[in-house]
Amino acid sequence: MENIMSSKLFTTRQGTVLLGVIAAVIAAIALLVYLNHYRNSVNESNAQIRVLVARSLIQKGTQGDVIARSTSFFETAKIPKKQVETGAIVNPATLTGKVALTDINPNAQLTAADFGPATGSVADKLSKGQRAVVVPLGSPQEVGGQISSGSHVDFWVVSSGQASNGVSRPIAKLLFQDMYVMNAGTNGGNVTLRATSKQAGQIIFASQNSQIWLVLRPTVGTNIKPPVVGAGIVTGG
Secondary structure, eight states, X not given: OHHHHHHHHHHSHHHHHHHHHHHHHHHHHHHHXXXXXXXXXXXXXXXXXXXXXXXXXXXXXXXXXXXXXXXXXXXXXXXXXXXXXXXXXXXXXXXXXXXXSSOBOTTOBOBGGGEEEOOOOGGGGOOTTEEEEEEEEOTGGGGGGTOOXXXXXXXXXXXXEEOTTSOEEEEEEEEEEEEEEEEEOSSSEEEEEEEEHHHHHHHHHHHHHSEEEEEXXXXXXXXXXXXXXXXXXXXXX
16 A cells, blocks of 8 residues: 555656655755854854964063063954964963963964973073173172072172262162072072163172172062162261
8 A cells, every 4th residue: 555655646746746845845954954054154263262462572482471471472362263373372371381482473373382381491581671690699698598589689789989088988889679589599609680781780890899788678578769878877977
């Protein structure tokens, strides 16, 4: 009976029309599914993602911690998903403990491939315009070994100054405040300070022509008006 009905369905005009309608419905459904899938794909590819983009040249060796702290290095930009590079960085916090492995040009996306683990060298802790300068000090001059990497210090120099009567007298002067210690001996020895290029020159001059004393600062401290201390202030004269 089934075979007879199937045969009639294919041979009668009504059967042919019915099959055509069914085929058209199936084709329409397939087209709707395809169009919906295509529309979703287009929307997904055009979706915008926030990624980090270099605002200025980021030189090879720049510390990731320094980049993350300063928006002068990067900005957050909306990029269509299809244009987002593989490994694009979306969170500045991921740069912590890393260093730029290559120069990154302005407007380029920051990617994971651009950064690698920091080596722990002094250079990794320097940003553009900063310098590392070393001064040899005795134990008292570095607070009896209490100064260590990460300490903040005030930089004093003791030298000779000429009084109004022409007599040369020793004076102590606060040259710099709140300098960052990059490395230090445990009880006297070399101390590495982070400075500007100009400060580095002044520190080198002071180390050759004066006596240097470092004063340990509190974790939270304020700068003061740099004093000059002479014999008169010490003795009360």
